[in-house]
Amino acid sequence: MHKHREAIQNRKKREKDQRIEGILSAAKKVFFSKGYQKTTMDEIAFEAEISKPTIYQYFRTKDELYSALMLPFLEEFGRSFEAIAARLEGKGYKRGRAFVKDIFRAFTRSYEAAPDSLRVANTFFQHADLIGELSESTRAVISERGRRDFELARQVLRSAAARGLIRNKDPYALSDIIWGMLLGITQVMDMKAAKQPGRAAFLKTTLSEAEKILADAIALS
Amino acid sequence: MHKHREAIQNRKKREKDQRIEGILSAAKKVFFSKGYQKTTMDEIAFEAEISKPTIYQYFRTKDELYSALMLPFLEEFGRSFEAIAARLEGKGYKRGRAFVKDIFRAFTRSYEAAPDSLRVANTFFQHADLIGELSESTRAVISERGRRDFELARQVLRSAAARGLIRNKDPYALSDIIWGMLLGITQVMDMKAAKQPGRAAFLKTTLSEAEKILADAIALS
DNA sequence: TTAATTATCTACTCTTGGTTAAGTGAATAA
DNA sequence: TTATTCACTTAACCAAGAGTAGATAATTAA
Incomplete structure (x- = not known):
């Protein structure tokens, strides 16, 4: 009865995965809030x-x-940037505004899918505090990811400038500014939401306003 | 010997103040770092x-x-905004760019005076977390201040738009965006500085770049 | 049915960190 | 000199919270 034993193993594996899933989903809920x-x-x-x-x-x-x-989450984030990089490479952008929009979209996509997930990036990137809390090995993985994302973002911006989509600004400063805008805004909105629930909906509006501002400032077309 | 007793009291008072000063300065150092x-x-x-x-x-x-x-610190911050409001009132701004610059200056002034103090505003405003940590009464004072600062900032922006200095954008969104930019950027820079000290100097450059971006986007003159 | 394995739980341990009780010692007053 | 005050300290208390040891129940294998 090999089959039977195997079937049981399969079921056990499934149950184990379910348990893990349950823990992760509970953890997500609590960590994010x-x-x-x-x-x-x-x-x-x-x-x-x-x-x-x-x-x-x-x-x-x-x-x-x-x-x-x-x-x-971080990996998803990195993938979004890679997609933008690829589209840039293939001359897929006609207008600078479309490019800026995608940058914002990369960030907000996950938010639309699951409103909580943006907070992750928040608690995650922002808390210089937090970083120090984590164990050495965890931190290593995490900052490696962060470093790569930042590096990728800079390349993308540099490349967009070279193609005449956006103004030629220092990509270091620019990527910091964009990150800062996005993170800062979501934070400010979070604070408001904490005080007065229901406000969270404004985030999208505010971010889209921020997108316009950035586009007005740096997009060349 | 009234004088003598009084002199002693004076000295005691001085010593007490010194102790408080010592505690505050130690606390500042630790809290800020x-x-x-x-x-x-x-x-x-x-x-x-x-x-x-x-x-x-x-x-x-x-x-x-x-x-x-x-x-x-918060009070100093509020005063800066009041000064801008007053200058606006007295038609002291000829160009929108000068106005945007002052908004940034209000924020960064304290930084130039004491690099640490910016972090305060940081740990302060940003940590939605933190706010929840504080006791009811402390929180009351604090959020009252925060509310007033935000309100003042909005008025200032609305008024600047009315005077044709900046584009007429939703002042709620705009003030959130500006705060977000400033806070977010300093955070991102802080993280970098934590990893690799000496980088803190870039903050000023990045902020001034952010100022230009904002000015390009919203200043009308 | 019974032994062995596996997953889960109850009930701890141990550490951290805010806060306090009780006492010590120096300065002051009488 | 002696009593009093006051700043300050030592040595706790206590709650929270991460992590663990050992018992227990359920499930599977024989």
Whole structure:
């Protein structure tokens, strides 16, 4: 009865994956609404409707759980930029404004899909604090990703300038400014939302206004 | 010997003030370099070269110590905006660019005076987290200040638009965007500085680049 | 049915960090 | 000199929260 044993193994694997999925989804919920520091393993366990030690069966530390959530998001982010880079390469942009729009879209896409995920990038990139909290190895992976994303963003901007889509500004400063705008705005909006829920909807409007401002300032066509 | 007693009282008062000053300066150092959460009373005490309970002689809680540092900064900030409002009122601005410049200056002035103080505004405004950490009463004072600063900023922008200095954009979105840019940029720069000290100098350049971008986008003259 | 394995839970441990109680010692007053 | 005050310290308290040891229940294999 090899088949039987195998079938059972399969089911066990599925259940295990489900448990992991459940933990991740609970963790996402809590981390995204409270940030890293204020999130407790107890609360994640409660949300996942399991006991705390069970979490430790699947994730060695709080850190590891957190970065299991972050990395896919960061990777998605990187992919968006790669797509823009590819389109640039293939002369896919006629107007600078379309390019600026895509840059913003890369950032906000995930937000539209799942409003919480933007907060990740938030808690993630912004908290210089947080970075220091994480373990050495976790930090290494994370800052490597961050470095690559920043580097990619700069290349994309440089290339867009070379093609006459945007003004020729220092790509270092420019990418910092764009990141800063996006992160800062979502933060400010988050603060407002915290005080007075329901406001979150304004974020999209504000970001699109920011997009126009940036386009007015740097797009050449 | 009334005089004598009085003189002693004076000296005691001076010493007390000195102690408070020492605590505040130690707290500033630690809070600004680590942020609210990661700062411990033990470290402040160590930095101030006194024992921990001594701090509690002068400040009832960690909160109170923190807000004793924040408020003066916020007030300075508000004053800057009031000055701009007054200049606007007196038709002191000939060009939109000068106005945009002053808005940025209001923010960066404190930075030039004391590089640390910008971080305060940072840890302060940005951490939606932090806000939730503070006690009810502390939070009340703080968000009241924040609310007033935001309100003032909006009025200033509206008025500048009415006078034809800048484009007529939604002042709510615009002030969020400006705040977001400034905060976000300083954050991004902070992260960089953390990784590789000495970079902090770039902040000024980047901010001035951001100023140009904003001016290109919204200034009408 | 029974032994072995596996997943999960209850009930801890251990550390950190804010806060406090109680006492010490120097300066001041009588 | 002696009592009092006051700043300050030592040595705790206590709650929160990350992580773990050992019991327990369920599931599978024989």
